[in-house]
Amino acid sequence: MASTFERNDARRGGKGPQKAPGHGRFARRPETPSDDWIWGWHAVEAALGNPRREPPVRLLATPERARQIEAAFGRSKLLEIADNNLIARTLPQGASHQGVAMRAGPLETVGLEDFAGGPGAVVLMLDQVTDPQNVGAILRSAAAFGAQGVILQDRHAPRFTGALAKAAAGALERVPVARVVNLSRALEELSESGWRTIGLSGEAEQPLAAVLDARPTVLVLGSEGEGLRRLVGEHCDELAKIPMPGGFESLNVSAAAAVALYEAARTR
Known part of the structure; x- marks a missing residue:
C-alpha cells in the first residue's frame, strides 16, 4: 500500500x-x-x-x-x-x-472481529488506563511479544498522538487497536468468539502462569490507581495475579503488561 x-x-x-x-x-x-x-x-x-x-x-x-x-x-x-x-x-x-x-492524520482502528484468534493468540484489554506514557509503553510491549492487538474504551483512554506515540516508539503504528463503548459487552462478545478472558488482579488466588494455556487469550489490565473494575472482572473467565515474592504491593500497569505478555509468550 x-x-x-x-x-x-x-x-x-x-x-x-x-x-x-x-x-x-x-x-x-x-x-x-x-x-x-x-x-x-x-x-x-x-x-x-x-x-x-x-x-x-x-x-x-x-x-x-x-x-x-x-x-x-x-x-x-x-x-x-x-x-x-x-x-x-x-x-x-x-x-x-x-x-x-x-x-498527524487520524489512525484507523479495528473491530473485535478483526482479531483472528487461533492457538497462542493474545490480545490486551485496558480498563480505563489513561496515562499516555503507560499506554504507549504497553503498545511497545505488545509489539515486542507479538500480541494481536490492544482494546481500549472509547472514553477514559488517551488519544493516539503526543506523548503516547513517543512512548510507543513506532509500536502505535504496528499494533492494531480497537476502541469499544463497553468493555463488559466486549468481553462477552470475545468469549462467544472463542477467546478466553483473564483479568489481572492482585487479590486473585492463582498465579497467571497457572491459568494460561494455548487457547486464544484476552489479558485484561486495570487502571493505574483503581485496578480492574468489579463489573469488568466479573465478565472475565478467570482472575489471576502476578506473584511478587519480594513483597512489593503492585507493579506499574505497563510493567505488569510486559510481565503478563512474557508469561503468555512462554505458553506458545
Missing part, C-alpha cells in the same frame, strides 16, 4: 517538489503548542509508513531529518524545513522531538 506521503500528494494532484533531498520549503511560524502532534524519529517514521493512518496535516523537520524522510518516503510538498527551536515551540513543553514533528 502507498505511504502517507504518496497518498497525500496523490490527493493534491502532484508528485511533490523536484528539489534536492533535504531542501523542502521553509516552515512558517509555529502554531499554538499542542499535543495533536507526533514527535520523535521512530514515532514519525512509523506513522509516515503506516497505510492505516490518514495523511499528515503538517510535517516539520530539520534539514538532516528531512534528508532521511525523503530518502525513505520520497519527495513531498508537505515537508517543511525548520530548526530545532521552531519545532520545540510548536510542541508541548519538554517534548523530545529529535528534529522532527508531524501533525
Whole structure:
C-alpha cells in the first residue's frame, strides 16, 4: 500500500517538489503548542509508513531529518524545513522531538472481529488506563511479544498522538487497536468468539502462569490507581495475579503488561 506521503500528494494532484533531498520549503511560524502532534524519529517514521493512518496535516523537520524522510518516503510538498527551536515551540513543553514533528492524520482502528484468534493468540484489554506514557509503553510491549492487538474504551483512554506515540516508539503504528463503548459487552462478545478472558488482579488466588494455556487469550489490565473494575472482572473467565515474592504491593500497569505478555509468550 502507498505511504502517507504518496497518498497525500496523490490527493493534491502532484508528485511533490523536484528539489534536492533535504531542501523542502521553509516552515512558517509555529502554531499554538499542542499535543495533536507526533514527535520523535521512530514515532514519525512509523506513522509516515503506516497505510492505516490518514495523511499528515503538517510535517516539520530539520534539514538532516528531512534528508532521511525523503530518502525513505520520497519527495513531498508537505515537508517543511525548520530548526530545532521552531519545532520545540510548536510542541508541548519538554517534548523530545529529535528534529522532527508531524501533525498527524487520524489512525484507523479495528473491530473485535478483526482479531483472528487461533492457538497462542493474545490480545490486551485496558480498563480505563489513561496515562499516555503507560499506554504507549504497553503498545511497545505488545509489539515486542507479538500480541494481536490492544482494546481500549472509547472514553477514559488517551488519544493516539503526543506523548503516547513517543512512548510507543513506532509500536502505535504496528499494533492494531480497537476502541469499544463497553468493555463488559466486549468481553462477552470475545468469549462467544472463542477467546478466553483473564483479568489481572492482585487479590486473585492463582498465579497467571497457572491459568494460561494455548487457547486464544484476552489479558485484561486495570487502571493505574483503581485496578480492574468489579463489573469488568466479573465478565472475565478467570482472575489471576502476578506473584511478587519480594513483597512489593503492585507493579506499574505497563510493567505488569510486559510481565503478563512474557508469561503468555512462554505458553506458545
